[in-house]
Amino acid sequence: MKNKPLNPLTFWPQAIGDLALGIYTFLHWPKSLSSRVDPPVTVNEQFFGINIATSSDERSDDYVLDHVRELGFKHVRLDFTYDSIGGDAERLLHKALDQGLEVLLDIFPSFEDAQQISKDPGADQRWYEFVETIFSRYGVHKDQLIFEIGNTPNRGKWSGFSSIGYINAWNIVSPLMDKYDVRIAGPNISDFEPLGNISYLRAMKRISQVPPIHTTNLFVERVIEPEANDHRVLGDWARDWLRLNLVKKARAIDAIGKELGCEETYCTYKCWTIRRLNRWSDDPEQKQADYLMRYMVLAATSGALDRVYWGPLVCNRDGIIDCGAEGYPEVDNVSHYREIRGNFEDYRVRPAFKALKQANQLLAGATCIQAVHSQNGIHHFVFVNDQQQEFHISWCRDGFSLPIGLVYPNAWDDEVSFTNVLGETLTTAPTQINEQPLVIRFNSIHPRWRPDADKLAGLPDMTVLNIPAEQRQYLPFNNSNWRGALAVNDGQNLDDTLAALLPEALETAPVDHLIRDKRNKVWNITTPTNGTLTIKLNRAVGGKRLSYRFLPSKGKRHWDNAAAMLRAGINTPQPVAYFERHQLSGIEPNYYVTEFLPGAFSSRDVFSSINNGEADFRGMSHEYLLETIGNFVCRMHDAGIIHRDLSSGNILLTQDGDTATPYLIDIGRAKLKKKLNLRERLIDVMRIVYKLDWPDRERLVSYYEKAYGKEVKGWRQAAKYYEFKQRSKKNIKGKLKFKKKR
Structure with missing residues (x-):
């Protein structure tokens, strides 16, 4: 050495x-x-x-x-x-x-x-x-x-x-x-x-x-x-x-x-x-x-x-x-x-x-001759292999989907075939490009099939369209008054669906049930294309008219959060549409539409039944319902979701015999992160237990802790703080009302 x-x-x-x-x-x-791919590049x-x-x-x-x-x-x-x-x-x-x-x-x-x-x-x-x-x-x-x-x-x-x-x-x-x-x-x-x-x-x-x-x-x-x-x-x-x-x-x-x-x-x-x-x-x-x-x-x-x-x-x-x-x-x-x-x-x-x-079979020795690697979430690559065959690989960032007609407006011919990311041949031409890479193969070199790279890269940030759902597809929407997205059920006509879902139609349809009409309006209608729906009209009032100028509209936030929750396996009513204005969308009236949950009840109803000393609720034991709610909140947190307004009225449950399935609603303020810390979990925990007495709070949190696998330290102090905060707000509002009466 x-x-x-x-x-x-x-x-x-x-x-x-x-x-x-x-x-x-x-x-x-x-x-x-x-930070972008610069063709030509031979692999x-x-x-x-x-x-x-x-x-x-x-x-x-x-x-x-x-x-x-x-x-x-x-x-x-x-x-x-x-x-x-x-x-x-x-x-x-x-x-x-x-x-x-x-x-x-x-x-x-x-x-x-x-x-x-x-x-x-x-x-x-x-x-x-x-x-x-x-x-x-x-x-x-x-x-x-x-x-x-x-x-x-x-x-x-x-x-x-x-x-x-x-x-x-x-x-x-x-x-x-x-x-x-x-x-x-x-x-x-x-x-x-x-x-x-x-x-x-x-x-x-x-x-x-x-x-x-x-x-x-x-x-x-x-x-x-x-x-x-x-x-x-x-x-x-x-x-x-x-x-x-x-x-x-x-x-x-x-x-x-x-x-x-x-x-x-x-x-x-x-x-x-x-x-x-x-x-x-x-x-x-x-x-x-x-x-x-x-x-x-x-x-x-x-x-x-x-x-x-x-x-x-x-x-x-x-x-x-x-x-x-x-x-x-x-x-x-x-x-x-x-x-x-x-x-x-x-x-x-x-x-x-x-x-x-498949990556090795496709890419090794191939030459990339065109690439869109864009900040707007669209990724599209054109390759030519040594056999003088052209193939394209395309995908969107997670959660997004792009109608394939925006990329390839012409009808496909017999020389085109499609395979998924696993190399499996698709029997029908896809209608969407989503987060799973799509491979489009041509028998020879086809310049006419190459999309305009500058046009693709210049598209605005995409609407979240990749939402788990059966027998429907989600499409972007844009006209002179509104932009947004909507669900079109299989076998239904886009024009008929639009006629039922555009804001003008939502506002003039007969109201089945008015749920709330204060700062925001929430109501139910029945449509010929999508059945019974729940509509939320978001209005910006007071200081929100300033702060919301710099934020996406609440309708879009509801839509994006719902998509992310459903992909993470967290229930929320299936989104049907959202619409916002082109300009100042955060402060102009905007709409979020979901499927209606028939027969649903809220956690608040369960908590009222407990506080009233009833034996059970709809034939289900209070203990079972508290466990269901506690597990659901913990699972939501484990998925990286903070609701930030988790009152007992914002968890709905549907009943099927002796079982209950929870759903999150009013999700416009929710935040999604990779992993939540204890403080972020407490933001929701202190709110969900608020309507319960202390012994019942202990029971609910014990189920949360069991699902979490560890003690939720500090939740009692957080609950006391939130209780003091709510009591103080009520006192201030009461005094203000008293002064107005005088």
């Missing part, structure tokens, strides 16, 4: 200088690097890869390699550390090489030795000897092996590395790179941390050399959607100014590597975990497939990445094949994908596997 450990007295001043240069560079790049034929591992059950080896072949991949990535020699990982490595696969072999010390690099000579020596063993044993496979040095050094809790520890690990083995003349990659920075990429690469270059292949893990999971601008860099205020989406991030990372001498840029690990997707989707496996395709299209057309390896092939939490195991390994797979933990008999292919297979 020739190289000595670095001296901290000289290393840290140099590292601080590297960091300062990195900050200076980073502050200039976001302005100059584009590397070897662009797609996958991380693999095996288990002690040798049948897993063949299973893994068979599925790699089914994906059509020519290369894989495999983690390799001290106990891999002579173990399951080395057995899998031999089989992969025998089958002609190219392997990106990620080699790193044990967690304990990574912590001791440069501190313990014994750890340094073991690391050097391990790398020399690997290079001497497998260096002959130069055409099939790339050696990646290190695993997520910026995540010390996973890898064991400190900043100086990783640079020392690189320094220790750098003589071996020249000795064995092997292909090297690194430093494997996790997530988008460009200052880390700059600092590590500068230090690596200063002490020996930069790797020819610059590796990083471009995660976007915490911003949820692949297309989203990252709000975590400088906060929400700078999100849309920086526009740090996946395309711009990839270009920034690639520019860092190229400036410092790296030849290629690989993203070595990317996934969405099923557990995280389950928070905001009622079908997390389908959502994983959708996001995979959307991510791969953007990554491939960015022109910045030479290769992307998807996360683990087989894993229960984030694999595209479920291993069937419970829980998750102690060390995150992104740092060390050690093994498949489940039983061989329990392996199950997920939809994302089919999506990745």
Whole structure:
């Protein structure tokens, strides 16, 4: 071992200088690097890869390699550390090489030795000897092996590395790179941390050399959607100014590597975990497939990445094949994908596997000749493959839907076919483009089918139209008086539906029941096209006429919130329409229309029955109803929804025999977030318990806590505060009324 450990007295001043240069560079790049795809871009034929591992059950080896072949991949990535020699990982490595696969072999010390690099000579020596063993044993496979040095050094809790520890690990083995003349990659920075990429690469270059292949893990999971601008860099205020989406991030990372001498840029690990997707989707496996395709299209057309390896092939939490195991390994797979933990008999292919297979078949070697990657939520890509066939891939951001006639106004001919994100052929032409990528294939090159890219990118922000519903479609609406959206039931005529739902018709239709007519008006009517409906007319009065000038109309807020709630599996009456004015929509009268819930009662009715000492309510026990309400509120919070006006009258329930189903109403003030903190939960809890006596409040909150899995600390103080606030408001209003009478 020739190289000595670095001296901290000289290393840290140099590292601080590297960091300062990195900050200076980073502050200039976001302005100059584009966040949009710039065709033409030809995708590397070897662009797609996958991380693999095996288990002690040798049948897993063949299973893994068979599925790699089914994906059509020519290369894989495999983690390799001290106990891999002579173990399951080395057995899998031999089989992969025998089958002609190219392997990106990620080699790193044990967690304990990574912590001791440069501190313990014994750890340094073991690391050097391990790398020399690997290079001497497998260096002959130069055409099939790339050696990646290190695993997520910026995540010390996973890898064991400190900043100086990783640079020392690189320094220790750098003589071996020249000795064995092997292909090297690194430093494997996790997530988008460009200052880390700059600092590590500068230090690596200063002490020996930069790797020819610059590796990083471009995660976007915490911003949820692949297309989203990252709000975590400088906060929400700078999100849309920086526009740090996946395309711009990839270009920034690639520019860092190229400036410092790296030849290629690989993203070595990317996934969405099923557990995280389950928070905001009622079908997390389908959502994983959708996001995979959307991510791969953007990554491939960015022109910045030479290769992307998807996360683990087989894993229960984030694999595209479920291993069937419970829980998750102690060390995150992104740092060390050690093994498949489940039983061989329990392996199950997920939809994302089919999506990745189709992505490889479509994109590898294809050229993107037109792209719309727009801030308005529309994404449309035109590709030509080496067989001179044209295909389009299109989708909308989550929650949105676009009538396909706005993109393709002409009638389809026989040369056109459609497939979904899983590669399944659609038997009928779709009417909408939504958040699930749609593939449109042509037998040859068809310039006439390409939509006007500038027109698509210039469309206004889309109306939320992707709402779970059966036997109906949601369409945008725009005329000289109103804009909005409406539901058209299957088999019904659009003109007839409009004639029944436009505000002029709503206002003149006979009123079945007037529910409220104060600041806002709520009433029921019966229509020939949509049956009985509930209409809410929103009016802006007082100070609202100023504040609502800067907000979407309440009708649109109701519509958007209802769509998001239904997609998250939280009941609210099915939206039918909303209408708002073109100008000053927040303060002009606007309308929100929903299906009527026949026979519904409110939580307030239940609470009154409890307070009146009745034995039950409509044949259902009070205990059951309190449990139902408590569970529903907790489930709503778990989905990231704060109602913000959760009075007992704003939860309706329908009855079917001896069971009750809750629905949220009056949802215009609701907010949707990724995850709620305790304070945000208390905003609703203190309101929903207000009409109950303290013993019954305790019962309701106990059911909420049971569903939540933990104690809701501070709810009593919050309820007392809200009770004082309401009592004070009533006293003030009473005094004002008394003065007016006098």
